[in-house]
Each structure stands twice: as C-alpha cells, then as structure tokens.
Amino acid sequence: MSGTFDLFHIGHLNMLKKAKQYCDYLVVGVHKDASHKNKTVFISLEERMEIVRSVRYVDEVIVSLPEDSDVREIIPYNYLFVGSDYKGTERFQRYEEQFSKLDDVEIVYFPYTKSTSSTQLRSAISQDNK
Template identity: 40%
Template sequence: MSNRTENENLWGVKMSGELVTGYASGVWDLFHIGHLRLLERAAERCDRLIVGCLTDEAAKHKGSRPIIPLIERMELMRSLRFVHSVVPDYGLDKIKAWEEHKFDAFFKGDDWRGTPRGDQWERDFAEVGVRLVWLPYTLHRSSSTIKAVIREGTSPVIQVEK
C-alpha cells in the first residue's frame, strides 16, 4: 500500500507504476517523538520503508552503548504500522546497507547534513543513484538529552511537535 498519491513520488514527478523503497537507519534507543516524526516523514515519501537498527557495536559512534538491546529496538520498529521491514545495521557505511537492500532513497535527520559523514553519504549515494533525503531533526528531543535528564535528575519541559 502506497503512502503517496498515485501521481507523485519522492522527487515530486510522475512515475510509471514504479515503487519507491526507502531506508531509514538509526540507533532508535529510548524511542521518542523525534524518532517517530522522522520515520513518519520517511514513510510519507516512499511506498516501502525499511528501517535499519544499528547494532550495539555500530552505535558506539554515539559515545556509549544503547540502553535498549538491539532485539528490543528492532521489535519496537516492527510495531510501527508504516514500517515494512526492520533489519540490523552494522555500521555507518550505508553503501553496504544499499548493496544488501537496494533502496531508492535514504532518509536521515538533517543534523547529519554538512558533517563529514553526511557529505560522504551524499557522494556515495550520488554514485549509485540513491536519493539522500534530509528530514527535519527534532531539536528539543533526542536520546542524548533524555539520558542527560535521567543522569541529572531534572524534569524537562516537554513540547510535543505535531
């Protein structure tokens, strides 16, 4: 079932019955509204959304191991009605994920845009014809800020983004 109207696609041009497969990768630890909004926005832009969950080892780039084990993070992603499949993601080299899953679009929060890794993804995906779509990052909510609140014992002001 398509999340798009019949006459639009990821790029806003008509397609001839082709399905767009999207891939969104993340740690997805302490699942929160920012994660949900990013995945909803990704699903709106493709027909089939594959979600990659970084393994505990691959998530070390964040500075610490995830709190929620991989198997549980994957189960949470599978419970989202607009997610078609969930796969383990073994690293930040997304071309390896593309080689395995052959997606048409890669969705990532725009907090990665302009970073060395984000620039590398842009180059890598341009070479293989994958569209890199930067989606809005939820500034007021992240797993890192939630962990900091827990460590500090403070009560954050909760703002719900619609």
C-alpha cells in the first residue's frame, strides 16, 4: 500500500487496519509529495512516515517509488491495497492488466471514506486561510 498520508485521518487508519487483515507483514510506502495529484503537502515526508510507522497495523514504512508495481521488484508482495476512488483510473487499469499475468498478486480496493477525506480537510484549511 502506498499513499501520501498528508493530514492523516480516520480514512487512512481504516485502510491500514483493513490491509493488515489480509497479510502477516504490511509494508506501507509514503509518497515524497503529492505532485502526482497536482497538490502540495502540509506535513513533511519525515513526519508523515513517522505517523504511519506509529500505527500498530504497519510493520514497515518506506519511501514509495513512482510506480507501485516497481516496489514489487524490491519487496515482493501479494496484495496491493488502494482506495476505491482509484478503481478505473488509467494507472490502476494498467496495474490490473500487468498483475493479471501473475498468479500471486491481487489488487484490493477498499471503499472510499466519505465521512472524512484529505480533500475535505484541504478545502477547510483553504477556506480558513482566505
């Protein structure tokens, strides 16, 4: 699993908890920034990694690579966890096609948390700064 984990919230925690239910050892990649989403981050990489590392469901934290599929060459995995908001995107369609050729990798989509999201938090912060 990888993510930016900026403005850490219950949706992040729920995804990590659900992911751990699938595996004995959960490795989480933290993105250096959010440029892939054309957004800036509020919390430094080091602090975001420490927050994720402190979650009891997480066994190891790494700096993510640009492509989740590239991590598999360094740390073999059987599951790639992601929020359902990524299902159908060009990137994950490509991953689905790539992993369909392998017998031991599955992409697991978790439901998007509607009650709290980083987008909502960013919006609230932006409104407060006006």
